[in-house]
Structure formats: structure tokens, C-alpha cells
Amino acid sequence: MKEPSTASSTAPEQAGLDILTQLTWNADGLIPAVAQQHDTGEVLMMAWMNRESLLETLRSQRVCYWSRSRRQLWRKGETSGQIQKLVELRIDCDGDTLLLQVDQTGPACHTGRRSCFYRALREDGLEEISAPLIDPARLYPQ
Amino acid sequence: MKEPSTASSTAPEQAGLDILTQLTWNADGLIPAVAQQHDTGEVLMMAWMNRESLLETLRSQRVCYWSRSRRQLWRKGETSGQIQKLVELRIDCDGDTLLLQVDQTGPACHTGRRSCFYRALREDGLEEISAPLIDPARLYPQ
Secondary structure: OOOOOHHHOOHHHHHHHHHHOOOOOOOOOOEEEEEEEOOOOOEEEEEEEOHHHHHHHHHHOEOEEEEOOOOEEEEOOOOOOOOEEEEEEEEOOOOOOEEEEEEEOOOOOOOOOOOOOOEEEEOOEEEEOOOOOOOHHHHOOO | OOOOOHHHOOHHHHHHHHHHOOOOOOOOOOEEEEEEEOOOOOEEEEEEEOHHHHHHHHHHOEOEEEEOOOOEEEEOOOOOOOOEEEEEEEEOOOOOOEEEEEEEOOOOOOOOOOOOOOEEEEOOEEEEOOOOOOOHHHHOOO
8 A cells, every 4th residue: 555645645634644543443454434424314334444445535535445345445436426425534432433424425325225224123024114216227237 | 142942032032033144243253233323313333243242132122232352241331321222223235234223321432422433533633523421430430
């Protein structure tokens, strides 16, 4: 990973470099990040970041995760167009979880739903509590 | 872990046993759980559950996590009195994260703040965006 030099960093990037040292990363160098729509409070998804994806997020002000399955940066919305603009980054008391206040374009979920948390446990099992906004086939054309 | 027998389970417990098989647990047998105040939308905290703590949560309808540091069940509020009543349990699209809709008594954070996410990144570093509701010395008397 090539980090921007301190001399040429903008203030948000410098703050990002500073925060790297205050976070607790797991054994794989990752930290969980919860994305919440900044104005409605909807919890949209949870994914993971490494240092590089966090710096990329702060640089671009668009949320970039680390894809554990693909082992590469995951610029949210790069394929689907459903981007997450970063509104504010918060950290928890022990510095091992991020809360991203975002402005989500359309659905956050690959199923086309606004939120990935679209199933709730009822007495007789899981129930779908929201429907797709967009057919997922339109989000990820072949 | 002693699981309740199917024959004597209530409906929520049976649904809980069923859900165990639909979740993706990490290598340590844990799953991250995000707690959100059900009516205001505040994201309060993120912690971890194992199978036993999830079943205990469903049985008691009060949130019980797994403490990774103490390696034991962590019945939220057992010491401080600041309990989390479970309102609804949601799971995400790939079944590897829980979203708990809760009714939190007082502060969720051990610092006495309502939410653990009380620091936001600004251009010049982290800023505290909320103050303690209660002196933490009163939450955890010696």
C-alpha cells in the first residue's frame, strides 16, 4: 500500500492517517464498518475495511470497503452505480468498529433492496420485511 | 453448550434454533451484532454473539452478547442496569451479521454515553459529539 506523504496530504487525509493509529484492526488487518443512511437512520449494511480502503474512502468521500471474498478494494457502487457518499465517519469507544453516516443512492443490497437487513425473525421463522427497489438483474447486467 | 430440547421449546426458541443453521459464524463461532434503538434509529453499539448468547437473547428477550475478552456470556446491563430489551432481530442478505432492534435503558456505552459511536472524524482529528448521560463511576460502582 502506498500512503500519501504527509507533506502533500490534505487535512482530511492527514486526519485519516492519524486515525489509522487509533483504530484496533483484527488479525487480518480489518475493521467492521456499519453504514447508516445519515438522514433516515436506516442501517443499510455491514462490511469490512482495511487501511487502504479507509484512506480511499476519506480521499474520495465515497465509501470503499475491502472485499474479503475477492481480496480487493470494493468501491461501493462501482458496478451497480449505487454509490455511498460519505457524510461522516464515527468510531466507537474502543476503536474497533466504524459507523459510516452515508448518503446511499438507491439500494445498498445486492438483492436490490434498500438495506441488507431485510429479514426479521418471527415466531415461525424469518420473514422478508422489505421488497427490492430494483430488479438485481438491472443492477448487475451480464 | 446445553441447548433446550426441541420438544419443550417455545415458538421463539424453536425459531431461534432454526436460525442458527442459517447464519454464517466466523472461525471463532461468532457473528457481529449491531444494536439500534428501535424508535429513534440511533446505532448504539456493535458486539459479538455466539450460538449460546443468541439463544439466551431469544429466550430472555434481553440482549446477551459474548464477551471476547472475558470469554463468557455478557448479559448487557447485568452490572450497570442499562439493559437492552430485544424488539426485533434482523439478519442481513448473506446471514453473517445481525441487526438488533432494541429498547435501551439509559446509556449503551460503558463511558456513560447513549451510543458507543460518540467520536466523529473532523478535518483536524476526532471530535466528541455526545456527552455522558451518567458518570461511568455510577454505572460500575467498586
